[in-house]
Amino acid sequence: DQQVKQNSPSLSVQEGRISILNCDYTNSMFDYFLWYKKYPAEGPTFLISISSIKDKNEDGRFTVFLNKSAKHLSLHIVPSQPGDSAVYFCAASFQGGSEKLVFGKGTKLTVNP
Amino acid sequence: GAVVSQHPSRVICKSGTSVKIECRSLDFQATTMFWYRQFPKQSLMLMATSNEGSKATYEQGVEKDKFLINHASLTLSTLTVTSAHPEDSSFYICSAIGGGNQPQHFGDGTRLSIL
Numbered sequence: 001d002q003q004v005k006q007n008s009p010s011l012s013v014q015e016g017r018i019s020i021l022n023c024d025y026t027n028s029m030f031d032y033f034l035w036y037k038k039y040p041a042e043g044p045t046f047l048i049s050i051s052s053i054k055d056k057n058e059d060g061r062f063t064v065f066l067n068k069s070a071k072h073l074s075l076h077i078v079p080s081q082p083g084d085s086a087v088y089f090c091a092a093s094f095q096g097g098s099e100k101l102v103f104g105k106g107t108k109l110t111v112n113p
Numbered sequence: 114g115a116v117v118s119q120h121p122s123r124v125i126c127k128s129g130t131s132v133k134i135e136c137r138s139l140d141f142q143a144t145t146m147f148w149y150r151q152f153p154k155q156s157l158m159l160m161a162t163s164n165e166g167s168k169a170t171y172e173q174g175v176e177k178d179k180f181l182i183n184h185a186s187l188t189l190s191t192l193t194v195t196s197a198h199p200e201d202s203s204f205y206i207c208s209a210i211g212g213g214n215q216p217q218h219f220g221d222g223t224r225l226s227i228l
Contacts, residue, residue, distance in 0.1 A: 004156070034216055043119070043206055043219035044157075089157070100147060100172075101208075101217060103156040 003027045004092050006104035014112055019077040021107050023090030026071065030092040034101065035064060035075045038087045047088075048075070080111045116140055117209050119220025127228055128199060134192045134223045136207030142187035143209035147217065148180070151204040160205075163190050197227045 005024045013019045023033075031052040036044035050057040050064045050073065057064050063076045077084055087108045091101040116139040124132050136146055145164050149157040161182050163169040169182035179201075181193040190209075194201055206222035 002156070036219070041122075041221070043117070043208075043221040046216040046218065049216055100159045100162060101157075103149075103158075105154070105156045 002104075003030075004090055004102050004104040006088075006090055006107050008107050009105070010108040010110070012110045012112060013080050015082055016079045019075075019080045019084065019109055019111065021075040021077075021088050021090075021109065023073045023075075023104055024071055025073075025092050027092070027102075028068075028071065029094060030102075031095070032093045033064070033066060033073050034091045034093070035062075036089045036091060037084075038089060038106070044089055077109075080109075082111045082113050085109055085111050117143075117207065117218045117220040119207055119223060121223060122221060123224045123226075125226045125228065126197065129196055130227075132194045132197055132225060134194075134205055134207075134225075136190045136192070136209065136220055138188045138209040138211070138218075141209075141211040141215075143190075144187070144212055145210050146184055146190040147208045147210075148182060148190075148192050149206045149208065151206065151222075157206065160192075194225065197225070199227045201225065202227045 003026050034049040035047040037047050038044045048059050048062045066073045087106045089106045090104040118137045120135045148160045151157045160175045161169045161171045163182045163184035165184050165187050171177045184190040208217040208219045210217050
C-alpha cells in the first residue's frame, strides 16, 4: 500500500525549459510535503517543502504546488539546468515534518544541454 | 548548512557478521534520528525512529532484536545489524532533525552487502 506515488520513473527535458515532477498521495492526514534531490552515492538533499495550509511555495527556480482536493503536488523547476539532473523524491509527513517521512519511489530527471 | 555524517559508506561481509553503522549530526543537536532502508527500485522505507536517551520506536515488520538502535547522545545514533544474512543486503540511510521547524537532513547512506 503505497501512500506516496511518483508515477513517472524518469523525465527528460531540455536545458532552459520547465521541468514538472508530479506526486500523488492517498492519506489525507498528511500535512507537510517535501521534495528531496539525490545525486548518485549521496544522501537525499532537502530542496523545498510546503505545508498543507498553503497551495504554493516558491524558492528561486523551484516552486511546489499543492492541490489538496486532488491529493496531488508538483515540483516545477524553471529554467532547468544540467546540474538539476538527479533523482527527485517526494515525501509526505504528519505534524509539520517532525514525524517520519513517507517517500515516493523517485523520478530521475535528466536535463539535456 | 546542516550536515549529517554516516559511516561506513559501504560494507561487504560474510553471513553471520554483525555490522554497526554510525550516524552523526555535525553542526546541530539532533533531537530525533530516523533510520531508513531502500531496496532496489523501491522507495526509502522507515525502519525506526530514535530519540536521544530513550528506546527506539520500530515500524511494523522491523525486528528490533535484529536491528539494534542506540541513540546515546544528541549527535550520534548507531544501527547494528546483528547476525546479518544476505536478505539484509540493502541501502541503509539515516536522517536527523533538530528542534524547530527544520526538515530532516540525511546522511549519504551505507551500502550493505552480505555474502
